[in-house]
Amino acid sequence: MKKEFIKECDKCWGTGTVSISSYYEHPSHSVSDDCDECRGEGHYLDSDLLNERIEDVEWMIDGMLTRIRTTSDTLKDLSRGMFYELLPKYKHRLNIQSRALARLELYLSNIKTK
Numbered sequence: 001m002k003k004e005f006i007k008e009c010d011k012c013w014g015t016g017t018v019s020i021s022s023y024y025e026h027p028s029h030s031v032s033d034d035c036d037e038c039r040g041e042g043h044y045l046d047s048d049l050l051n052e053r054i055e056d057v058e059w060m061i062d063g064m065l066t067r068i069r070t071t072s073d074t075l076k077d078l079s080r081g082m083f084y085e086l087l088p089k090y091k092h093r094l095n096i097q098s099r100a101l102a103r104l105e106l107y108l109s110n111i112k113t114k
Contacts, residue, residue, distance in 0.1 A: 050111065057108045064101045071097060 071094045078086050 053111060054108065057104060057111070061101065061104050061108065064097060064104060068094065068097050068101065 071090060075087065075090050075094065078084075078090060
């Protein structure tokens with residue numbers, strides 16, 4: 001899951017090392033050092049994209065909770081109005097929405113863990 005948020009370092013091009021040359025005419029005198037941006041790993045976690053995705057999933061969870069509340073209210077109204085032939089349809093819809101909510105919450109917990 002986290003692999004889509006890992007970005008290759010732009011400073012070292014994914015190698016993890018940066019060559020520091022003090023002598024321009026002799027490249028053999030250059031010294032390689034760990035990259036400061038990625039700490040020598042060659043890649044880093046894109047926290048901006050991760051935070052944006054977390055906000056999007058939280059927004060989807062809020063929307064799904066609203067849908068579940070609306071469907072549940074509709075079920076109550078149908079049972080009061082004796083529309084028993086429509087009850088299975090809305091119960092099935094409520095079941096699907098609750099499973100979707102569980103999947104969204106699982107996805108959110110997966111992307112929040114590091």
